[in-house]
Amino acid sequence: MSDRYLDFTQSAFGKSLSGLLGLPQPPRLRRATGPYAARPLDGQSVMLGSAANGELAAALLVVLKEAGATVQVATAHAGLSPIKAASAATGISLKTEPNPEDRAAAPVAFVFDATGIADATQLRALYDFLQPRVGRIPANGRVLLLGRAPADAGTPAAAAAAAALRGFTRSFGKEIGKKGATVNLIEVGRGAEDALAGPLRFLLSPHAAYITAQTLALNAPAGDPASKFFAPLGGKVAVVTGAARGIGAAIAATLAREGAQVVGIDRPQEEGALGETLSAFGGFGLALDITAADAPQRIAQELTTRFGGIDIVVHNAGITRDKMLKNMAPHLWDMVLDVNFGAILRINDALLAHGLNDGARMVCISSIGGIAGNAGQTNYGATKAGVMGYVEAMAPVMARRGGAINAVAPGFIETAMTAQMPTGPREVGRRLASLGQGGLPIDIAEAVTFLASPLASAVNGRTLRVCGQNFVGA
Ligand SMILES: NC(=O)c1ccc[n+]([C@@H]2O[C@H](COP(=O)([O-])OP(=O)(O)OC[C@H]3O[C@@H](n4cnc5c(N)ncnc54)[C@H](O)[C@@H]3O)[C@@H](O)[C@H]2O)c1
Incomplete structure (x- = not known):
């Protein structure tokens, strides 16, 4: 059954009438139109941020690069040093955050490594990364946070900070949903770092258009992590x-x-x-x-x-x-x-x-x-x-x-x-x-x-x- 109200609000008349009456204006979601691609982010930019003690920068750079993305970073940013160190170690180059007026270089997704956050004060790095950029999240854009499960945190304060990411995700989802943008949290278990590519590719893609405000936990993988991203079910x-x-x-x-x-x-x-x-x-x-x-x-x-x-x-x-x-x-x-x-x-x-x-x-x-x-x-x-x-x-x-x-x-x-x-x-x-x-x-x-x-x-x-x-x- 089609959603006639959504179709109506997409028309010029429907848009202005619903705006005038203060009625909801649901966004047209951009869904995938074909199968998984080997390099789904080819030609696109992703902005990467990190907490000061973020642990996943190298894994994230490799995954984003293999997916075809250009990785952008903010120059003044508490988590720049782990990203720069990972860039040097992997040989993957970084681009400086473009001027907001430069539409062609605008990122399609914002990825933040929140691992290593040990207490409430360090959560400020997440605020500092996303708050100035909320207006730059495009229609159907993606925000992805990476954290650890509270149960894996070393101290009660770190467990509380890890749990705080879940609440942040759920609240932020309610703020950016009206433009069809999504925010999700991946909790990366110790030993699951090598299996990050599949979940990250999926949640950043239009295949996950209707998934928002969710926490996806990764354990140490049972089978081999995906090495093939195109037609992954061949022979099954x-x-x-x-x-x-x-x-x-x-x-x-x-x-x-x-x-x-x-x-x-x-x-x-x-x-x-x-x-x-x-x-x-x-x-x-x-x-x-x-x-x-x-x-x-x-x-x-x-x-x-x-x-x-x-x-x-x-x-x-x-x-x-x-x-x-x-x-x-x-x-x-x-x-x-x-x-x-x-x-x-x-x-x-x-x-x-x-x-x-x-x-x-x-x-x-x-x-x-x-x-x-x-x-x-x-x-x-x-x-x-x-x-x-x-x-x-x-x-x-x-x-x-x-x-x-x-x-x-x-x-x-x-x-x-x-x-x-x-x-x-x-x-x-x-x-x-x-x-x-x-x-x-x-x-x-x-x-x-x-x-x-x-x-x-x-x-x-x-x-x-x-x-x-x-x-x-x-
Ligand atoms: N549609 C929703 O909004 C929604 C929301 C939450 C969960 N779900 C779940 O998603 C699943 C699919 O739902 P749907 O909306 O496509 O339902 P549907 O009624 O359109 O289709 C269900 C299919 O299951 C088949 N089926 C029912 N009993 C069967 C039996 N005993 N043996 C073999 N086949 C049987 C039916 O013949 C039918 O083809 C269900 O488990 C449903 O509970 C649906």
Whole structure:
């Protein structure tokens, strides 16, 4: 379903009328129009800043240079010395920050290394870097902070400073969202520095247009960090449940875009739609109900016989059956629990025993409804929170096999599911986000594809919200 209000405010008349009435003017988000590029920042500039004791300058310079970016630095800046030392060590040259009038040289992104910040006073370096430049963040621009997880900090003061970055990120997201700009924080675990390239490339790119105000934590990588950024899923076999339409169809197409052979699963009554969706990119359809008693064995068997095993599993199929708890019949509880939760565990148990290749990556679709809760969704909210707990608990199991499991929690996404909502709640769902609009299935598909790929080798057991910073549960 299209967002008519957003389209209206993009017209000259709509812009002036909504401005006159003080109504929201959601930005037109710039999304990726093609696959991952080997050098996604070719010809573009990124401004790099650092805390005085920043630890990641060398890693960041290498990643930005390999992505094609020109790195700019401010001359008067507390964190200049670690950046200059890294430049000398790596041989990567720096450009001086251009004059604000020089539009052609304006940076598309601002990256700040906040590692090494030991207390509240040292957080001032973040203010000093970003505050004078807020007006220079372009429409659809990117701000990315790098920090350490509070649990990894050496002292309580350093832990507090690390946690402060999360609050900064969430508040700043609400300030810059109106121009389609995003801010995210990567918490780099000790030993995960080599795995920075994938998350940094993804979050700086238009593939992450609807992700803002999030903290993405990196552990020491389970598999090899990505060395190949173009078609990273080449040679991989991926299975996606609920692939006939909506978010699942977009996930299937996006995994295929990055090189995967995709097997899509949906209910027998959706066989026609499933075939149509998958034929667009050479996918293979398997019509079965994931809650059927023989579904786990059938999936394991079909996939091993036809494709020799599975590298990527995306548990996307999900349903809602909303009722206030006092009116909820037991079959509505059971149905939602079984599709959204029970079937995932049964299928994974079967695949872990037989069919899953070493290094396999799984992604489960959760929901912000599992974080904030919604009246009338006790069944749905329970399953979606359950999925988040499940990926946390399963992370070590998958890591032992060189793989990973993560969840994506979508916010309000424009699909058949949300088209059924009454107009009032639908409008609220869209506008109550920092980016002022609902997401598209492709936004979830991009996040799933990133998590399913070696670009996210250091991400395991996490839930990534893809919600435009929806205020629900933020
Ligand atoms: N649309 C949103 O705003 C939103 C928000 C948060 C989370 N989600 C989650 O995203 C996922 C996809 O949602 P959507 O909006 O694309 O939904 P959708 O209803 O458009 O599509 C779901 C697909 O899953 C399939 N499916 C349902 N039960 C199945 C079963 N038993 N066996 C096999 N296939 C089955 C359906 O046939 C359908 O093709 C769900 O898990 C949903 O909970 C959606």
